[in-house]
Amino acid sequence: MSDTTDLLDLERQVCFALAVASRSVIGVYRPLLEPLGLTHPQYLVMLALWKQAPLSVKELSKLLQLDPGTLSPLLKRLEAIGYIRRQRDSRDERVLAVTLTSAGRELRSEAERIPPSVVERLGIELEELQELHRSLTRVIAAANGAHR
Structure with a gap:
């Protein structure tokens, strides 16, 4: 079998x-986030909160497509460095x-x-990155649909 038809070729x-x-x-x-004291996963949490805070842990988990067990340590660290606060909702203690x-x-x-x-460091035109984002969003949706 030639390399061009090998379905298990790593490069394919x-x-x-x-x-x-x-x-x-x-x-x-990484080097752009380090001066802010953030890791990439923490940056994603902050992006979600900058757009729409306050959010429940459940809402954040859904937005970021992370299970609460993965999200919890990120939130604890962000709280420890003083960027967020976690508190029980006064209307529903659960x-x-x-915030x-x-x-x-x-x-x-x-x-x-x-x-x-990031755009400058990648050296890829913004339009091309936007098209890549659209394609990846379709891949994510297709993969999530395949899990059901």
Whole structure:
């Protein structure tokens, strides 16, 4: 069987390309996030909260597509560094609400420089990155549908 028809060729695997792309792009973010005291997963939490806070842990979990067990340590660390506060909802004690502190809200203005810096470091046109985002969103939806 030639390399062009080998279904198990590593270079032809979508999962391999996605895994390497993910690690590589997150590596581009790392030096931009370090001065803010954030890891990439923490940055994603902050993005969600900057758009729509307060959010319950359940809502954050759904938005970020992370299970609560993975999300909880991220939230604890963000709370420890003073960017968020977790508290029980006064209307429903079962709900843990996550809100931004003033330091967390102020961090947003510093974080606004990250997306253009990522685009510049990647050296890929914005339109091409937007098309990649649309394609990946379709892949995510298809993969989530396949799990059901």
